[in-house]
Ligand code: DX5
């Protein structure tokens with residue numbers, strides 16, 4: 001079982017309800033990239049706009065917080081359609097407490113690591129993590145090249161989950177996922193895939209999601 005999560009970072013921001021509708025039948029989750037121009041050098045949506053998108057979404061939403069103070073901000077993104085909230089290890093002062101706060105709201109808790117952060121950072125937090133996000137680009141922008149050199153991190157995370165019997169935790173990859181790269185990430189052990197430009201630059205975004213799914217499992 002794999003999950004494909006289209007990122008609307010490369011969608012038309014002026015017509016988001018329709019852009020979400022174009023992937024609603026094929027996608028598993030909608031990936032919402034929240035950037036504050038502090039943690040990353042780019043800005044996308046503030047809290048108010050994020051909640052508006054979440055509330056309008058025809059799909060459950062996977063919120064990826066690239067913001068400086070996730071400890072106090074994360075649970076503000078909880079709404080009826082919020083399926084998961086992922087915070088960055090590098091931005092958290094108390095990642096364990098923040099993950100627990102998210103889970104207490106009935107939402108899956110994700111922990112993300114940037115390319116330069118060793119995967120060992122998440123190991124002792126595993127009991128409180130529902131999803132490990134291994135960034136396969138430097139966070140901040142869509143359309144970047146997939147970093148194959150992150151695959152050993154995915155492999156290590158997969159071996160921990162297997163060895164510790166954590167069968168309901170997910171491993172997500174985000175950045176540069178396309179028909180050329182998804183199989184590599186799947187074979188390394190990822191089961192949840194964010195795809196931004198691959199989906200929204202395709203003529204038929206819904207069909208591209210199905211192609212990505214087939215390619216991963218091929
Ligand atoms: C990057 C974002 C990604 C981005 C992925 O900081 O977290 O979700 O939208 O876009 P692509 O698939 O184009 O790399």
Ligand code: ZN
Pocket residue numbers: 007031032033064174194
């Ligand atoms: Zn993302």
